[in-house]
Every structure is written in structure tokens, then in C-alpha cells.
Amino acid sequence: MANTPIDSELVRALAGLLDETNLTEIEYDTGSLRIRVARGAAPAAPVTIAAPAAAPAAAAAPAASVEDLSKHPGAVASPMVGVVYLASEPGAPQFVNVGDTVSEGQTLLLIEAMKTFNPIRAPRGGKVSRILVSDGHPVEFGEPLLIIE
Template identity: 65%
Template sequence: MSKFNIDNDAIRQLAELLDETNLTEIEVADGDNKIRVARQGVTYAAPAPMAAPAGAAPVAAGPAAGDLSAHPGCVKSPMVGVVYFAPEPGAAPFISTGATVAEGQTLMLIEAMKTFNPIRAPKAGKISQIVATDGNPVEYDEPLVIIE
């Protein structure tokens, strides 16, 4: 196995490229050697809502994610990754809206770098809202669920 020499200048250039292009991560490979530079805590702008068709009743928008993050029962993502509400495809979900959870109970899994990390309830209570969507990416500190 050959020794992998870290090229600090290449890493700096990749980090600058992330800033210039607003990418969240970039990876380059040279044979078996790979360098991956990722930025955490990046937020995405929500797309503008589409106009309702003529004659359609207006739909009230729900609370913004920023409003939910201040909620005292908000469980926020401790990492960047993909959310899964069940231990495997086809299995029953860990939680559902209205379910009662115990402190320390697994609420969901977040997959980060091919590792499934359990997200546990910080307190006992009732799931009043599930904010995250199964199979979708989440960012660090993003609201996942609300426990009342």
C-alpha cells in the first residue's frame, strides 16, 4: 500500500472553490487517493411558493422551520446526513405524529458517511410534529421533530 501524501495547498484550493461556488462538498480522486472537503451548517433557501391556479382557494402556509427551531420541544439534527424513520425499508417507523415517546427512545436514524446514527428523544413526551422527511437530507441544527 502506498503512503498517501496530504497536499495542504490542494485542500486549501478545494475549500476556496467551495466558497466561490457555494457548493457544500467536493471530492477529487487520483487513482486510489481521494480528498473530500465538506462544509457543515449550510442552509438552503426554500424555493418560492407556486401561485395557486385561478379559482383555487388559497392555502395557509405552515410555520417556517426557523420558527420551529426556537420551540422548547424541538429536536434538532446533530449532524448533516439523510433521515430515516425506520430501521430498514418496509419496517415500522420509530415514531409517528401523536405517539408518546420515552426519554432516550430512538426517534430516527441519520445516515452520515455510511454510518446510521440513532437520534434519541432528549425528553419524554408526545410527538406533536414531524418536520423532517424520510429519506431526505438534513443539515446541522435543522429541526427534526417537536416533542410536547
């Protein structure tokens, strides 16, 4: 590892962003410096600083099962990074449940991104066969949210 001074304000800002978004990991890359902040079992977020040539190979293995579902023809993928909500407010019924028949344009769930609630609508009609996300949990861009058969 190069003898690069750590920008503690940047690390604090990234850790704060983890808390705000409920993400478990965030990475910042300038080309000459890469900082990864991840939330683990420990109370403090561990910080890893690596040279640009280092590749995060370990992160690819757990994503294999998600990739299979993302290729499903009925998968509805997340158009953004954010926090998913299955109902309009706490205690309200979910927008859709497994087994429900939905029509094109019907609201399936909400994704909160940058303090804005974005409705995710059905791209086509069909029956909801699986809901792949949990209420109040973070989602990534392209992550499959649910399956419409």
C-alpha cells in the first residue's frame, strides 16, 4: 500500500452516508486512491484503503444467486440505489403480495432515494410470484425486486 495520508473527513462523510442510507458498504475511487467503508459486526465501520490495481474479487461470489434472478424474464429491477418500502406508510397494507395480479403501471413498491419516495410501477401485467426484497432494507441499482409471471 502506498504511503497515502488518510482524508479523515472523507472517511467520516462516507461513514455518515452509510448511516443515512442504511447501506452496508460504500466505495470511493479517484483513480489514485480507493477508500471502502463497510459496516460489519463491529460497532465501528472498518476502513480499507487499497491501491488502484487491487480488485475486489471476494464481493463477486455472493452475488451469483442474485444474478440468476436478475436474468429471469419477469424480474422487475431496481432503477436506483435506495431503501425499499413495500407499503405507503408503516402499518398500511403492502402495495402487492405474492399471488396478486397486477396491471401495467400499477405501483408495486416505493424506493426512497435522497429523501424522495419514488414509486416503482409494474412494467407489464401479470401475477406476482416472488417478492425478493424486505421492507426498509437497502437496494442497489439493477437488483431484482420482484418477479411478475
